[in-house]
Amino acid sequence: MAATPDERDERIALLLDYENLAIGAREGLGVSPFDLGPVADALAVRGRVVARRAYADWSSFDEDRRLLARAQVELIDIPQRLGGSRKNAADIKMAVDAIEIAYERSWVTTFAIGTGDSDFTPLVHKLRELDKRVIGIGVASSTSRLLPPACDEFLYYDRLVDTTPPAPAPEPAAAPAVGKEEPSEPEDEEAVERLVTRTLSGLARRGDGPVLASRLKRAMLRQDPTFDEAEHGFRGFGELLRHLQERRIVALGEGSAHGDPEVSFPVDEPAEDDAFRLLAEVVGELARRDGTVPLSGLKDQVRKRRADFSEKTYGFASFLSFAKAARARGVVRMDWDERAGDWRLRPA
Missing domain, CATH: 3.40.50.1010 (5'-nuclease)
Structure with missing residues (x-):
C-alpha cells in the first residue's frame, strides 16, 4: 500500500x-x-x-x-x-x-x-x-x-537568521474617514508571496525530487498552521498558485497526479532581475563615494530606494544569500575583509 x-x-x-x-x-x-x-x-x-x-x-x-x-x-x-x-x-x-x-x-x-x-x-x-x-x-x-x-x-x-537591522518604520497613515471602507492592505498579499517563495525555496534546496503543490502546502502549514487561502480570496490552493504563476512568482508544470501540479520558480524572473539590478545600482552609487561597500548596513541602503524590499520575496533565507546570488550572476563583486570581519561589495 x-x-x-x-x-x-x-x-x-x-x-x-x-x-x-x-x-x-x-x-x-x-x-x-x-x-x-x-x-x-x-x-x-x-x-x-x-x-x-x-x-x-x-x-x-x-x-x-x-x-x-x-x-x-x-x-x-x-x-x-x-x-x-x-x-x-x-x-x-x-x-x-x-x-x-x-x-x-x-x-x-x-x-x-x-x-x-x-x-x-x-x-x-x-x-x-x-x-x-x-x-x-x-x-x-x-x-x-x-x-x-x-x-x-x-x-x-x-x-x-537575518541579523540585518530592520528599516525604520514608516510614519503611520491617517485613520480612514468615518463611513468609508478601509482599503485592503498590500502587505497581506506580500506575506502570502513570501511564505510561498520561502517554503518553495527550502524544498527545492533539498533536491529530493519535484515539489508538488500538495507537498508545498503541507510544508507551508507546518510553518503557519493558520494559513488558509480562502482568507486571501482564493477558492483553493490551486487557484492561489495559478494567480502567483500569472504574476511570474512561481511556475506550474504537470504533476504525477491530476490536480497536483509541480511547482517551481520561473526560469526567467523579471521581479528577481529587478531586485538584482537595484542592488547593483545601490552598490555602484556607494562605491563611487567610498570605494567598496560593507555588507552590514547595505540592506538599509537598498530599502531607502525601495521600502518594501525583502530578499525572502525571491526565496532567499537571508540578505547574505541574496548578495551571494548576485555575485554568482555577475551582478556585483564580493570579497571577505578579514580585518573588518565583513563582506565588502563593489560593482562587477
Missing part, C-alpha cells in the same frame, strides 16, 4: 542545548534572546516536529522562557546545584531523553540536535547507528569542528 502524505513526511524530535545556543547567538551574532522562529521554519520544510524540548537552568533565561513557551517548547529545567556541574547535568539529561525517544517512539525518524558542543558527537553516532537521521543546529562561532561531519545535515543558525 502506498504511504499517505503524512507517512512520507519526516517526524522530527527537536532537542535544544539551550544555554549553548543562546550564549553562542548573543556573543557570536549579537542576537538576544535566541529566536527559535528561523529554526522552526527550516525544520518545517523537512517534516513534522513532533517533540520540542529545551534544556537549561531557566532561572537565567526569564525572557527566553516566555518566548519558548509560546512556541510550544517543553522546558526541561536543570537547576544549578552547589558542588555539581549544571552543564554536564543538562547534557546527560538531553542524551538520555534522545536515546529514550529513539527506542520507545519508533515513528520518530529524525533528531534535530541544537548545540555546538562536541560532547554530543557520540550521541549523534549512536542515533545514526539506530537508523535515525540527525540534523545538527548550531552557531558557527561556537560550534566544534567535530560535530557537523558527524551529522546527516548541519544547519548553521547564522545562515537561518
